[in-house]
Amino acid sequence: xxxxxxxxxxxDGRALLEVADRVVGRATGGEGIEAYVVRxxxxxxxxxxxxxxxxxxxxxxxxxxxVVRDGRLGFAWAGSLDPEVIERTLAEARDxxxxxxxxEHVRLAVPDGxxxxxxxxxxxxxxxVDTEAKVALALDTERRARGADKRIRQVDSVDYGDGMVEAAxxxxxxxxxxxxxxxxxxxxxxxxxxxxxxxxxxxYSVGRGFADIxxxxxxxxxxxxxxxMLGATKGASGRLTAVFDRRVATxxxxxxxxxxxxxxxxxxxxFFAGRLGESVADPMVTLVDDPTDVRAYAASAYDGExxxxxxxxxxxxxxxxxxxYDTESASRAGTTSTGSAVRGGFASTPGAGARALLxxxxxxxxxxxxxxxxxxxxxxxxxxxxxxxxxxxxxxDFSVGVEGLMIRDGVLAEPVREITVASxxxxxxxxxxxxxxxxxxxxxxxxxxxxAIADVQVSGT
Numbered sequence: 001x002x003x004x005x006x007x008x009x010x011x012d013g014r015a016l017l018e019v020a021d022r023v024v025g026r027a028t029g030g031e032g033i034e035a036y037v038v039r040x041x042x043x044x045x046x047x048x049x050x051x052x053x054x055x056x057x058x059x060x061x062x063x064x065x066x067v068v069r070d071g072r073l074g075f076a077w078a079g080s081l082d083p084e085v086i087e088r089t090l091a092e093a094r095d096x097x098x099x100x101x102x103x104e105h106v107r108l109a110v111p112d113g114x115x116x117x118x119x120x121x122x123x124x125x126x127x128x129v130d131t132e133a134k135v136a137l138a139l140d141t142e143r144r145a146r147g148a149d150k151r152i153r154q155v156d157s158v159d160y161g162d163g164m165v166e167a168a169x170x171x172x173x174x175x176x177x178x179x180x181x182x183x184x185x186x187x188x189x190x191x192x193x194x195x196x197x198x199x200x201x202x203x204y205s206v207g208r209g210f211a212d213i214x215x216x217x218x219x220x221x222x223x224x225x226x227x228x229m230l231g232a233t234k235g236a237s238g239r240l241t242a243v244f245d246r247r248v249a250t251x252x253x254x255x256x257x258x259x260x261x262x263x264x265x266x267x268x269x270x271f272f273a274g275r276l277g278e279s280v281a282d283p284m285v286t287l288v289d290d291p292t293d294v295r296a297y298a299a300s301a302y303d304g305e306x307x308x309x310x311x312x313x314x315x316x317x318x319x320x321x322x323x324x325y326d327t328e329s330a331s332r333a334g335t336t337s338t339g340s341a342v343r344g345g346f347a348s349t350p351g352a353g354a355r356a357l358l359x360x361x362x363x364x365x366x367x368x369x370x371x372x373x374x375x376x377x378x379x380x381x382x383x384x385x386x387x388x389x390x391x392x393x394x395x396x397d398f399s400v401g402v403e404g405l406m407i408r409d410g411v412l413a414e415p416v417r418e419i420t421v422a423s424x425x426x427x428x429x430x431x432x433x434x435x436x437x438x439x440x441x442x443x444x445x446x447x448x449x450x451x452a453i454a455d456v457q458v459s460g461t
Contacts, residue, residue: 009039009127009166013178016168019081023065023090024170032068032108032172033090034305037061037081038346040165041127045134047142047158052135064346067093068108072100077347105331109305110173114339116308117292119301123182123209127164133210134160137186141215145188148223151230153193156200160186162210175306182208183297183443188218192226199415201226206297206442225382228415229403235416235460241378241433242421242456243371243407246440246448248384253446256425257289257354259393260314262325264352266332271396271426272320280320281429286360287315289324289340296356297443304341304350312338326352357446358439365438366450373410374434375452380404380412381421396425419460428453 020035027033039061046054063086064077074097078089138160145155162184170176185206192199203221205214244252259270272280281287291300291309303309305327313321325333326341329352341350364370372380382404390399403417423431436450 009041009164009180013166013168013180016166017170017176017178019063019086020168020170023063023086024172026090027172030069034066034108034169034171034175036064036167036169036343036346038063038165038167039081040163042163043131043134043161045138045160047138047160048155050139050142052138055131055135057131062346063089064343064348065090065093066108066349067097068106069097071102071104071106072097073103073106074098074100075349079347105328107327107331108171108173109175109307109327109337109341111175112307112336114308114310116177116301119179119292119294119299119309121181121208121294121299123212125211126162126182126184126209129210134162137210137213137215141186141188141218144215144219145190145222148190148219149192149227151192151194151227152190152223153198154191156189156191158186158188160184160213169302169306171306177302177306179300179302181300184208184210184213185443186213186215186218188222190222190226192223192230194230196231199226199229199232201229204442228405228412229382229417230415232403232415232417235379235406235419235458237458237460239455239457241375241452241454242458243366243375243378243380243434244451244453245380245382245404246436246438246450247442248381249451250442250444250446250448251384251387252428252451253287253357253359254444255387255391255393256287256429257357257445259396259425260323260354261329261352262323262333262335262338263329264393265323266329269394271394272323275320276322278320279318280426281315281318282432283318284360284362284435285315285318285429285432286313287357288313288360289354289357291339291355293356293358295441296447297441298355298445300355303339304343305337307337307339307341309355310339312340324352324354326350354445359435359447359449359451361437361439361449362435363437364434365436371434371436371450371452372407372412375407376410378407378452379416379421379458380407384421391425393425398423398425398428416460419458422457422459423453423455428456431455
């Protein structure tokens, strides 16, 4: 029986498990099969000038099938759960395996005895919220933004979005898992103008469900970020302490996480390669990837191969302790999976990566009695540009364009822009002088928190 692809997610996963079970049940002698089945619904709304500029609600469903035979891997996928389509997809995966190059490390995950944690990241109320309520929230956010401050010249965009997804994974090796997740957000982008120039700012409010989303939080954040940058000038050059905004810190951690992938280490694409057991950061730095932390938006009981997710301590007191592995990269490294397989959806195969990075928080927030006071003099970095081209996880080189505010006598002072901050990730990790207690979880693979790093090169005037 075919699954109703238009039915919203939210069941107990049995329907998707049945689909995966039927595929895996077709395995022949000596053949390994893994079936990954996904169904989801996404809603996106854009409000502009008091009206709805765009509205989409899309339902998707699909399957990814991996076949392993004699060390050969074949993969195929389809954006449908129609039985005939699935049958053709399985045949295609088998054909692809037939022509693949044998590899002794190609294999499907095998249960490793680690019990799955209870990870409830599903908001039962979200599927019941009608579109009219979502539209009203988007329009209310846009209205609030237009009237928030007389210096707001224009509301560039307001976007509402939410998603519901459920998945099941079954394999001939004994894996049988199912999980589901909801999330939502509203964002605002505004333009502030003081007559001498204009600045933009963006703000967000996120949550598991509709009731968690607060338009006032998104608007206040966007307006503050735009208004405080009015009058910005090109900053002076020199070496100083940089205090990275929580959102910027997530970007830095994201780059560092790619160098902590066991797959990257094996391929020689990590500046951490060969450094297990060595000091790679200041002793205050403890970095953990814990997908069982329900605050993380990618939290899950199971990884992308159906193994139980678990807490992995990557850097402990400044010492590099481990890398993240999926089954294949672990085999190549002569170790075991850390339950860290990630995949972009049913159309992709798994690889090793982080889901929920968090630095051990310090005791202070950003404010004048916290990190700012401890730093005294420096640069608060509100946003960065050029991360993809200016940060290299292989060499560790770090050079990005930034804008923000100077820190003088422990408080935020004049705004600056059109400047560049340069260092290396290796040096930055050893130069951490403060980690904020102000943990903020946003969609992505890392939590945000204020991060202060000493002795970075700033190039301006």
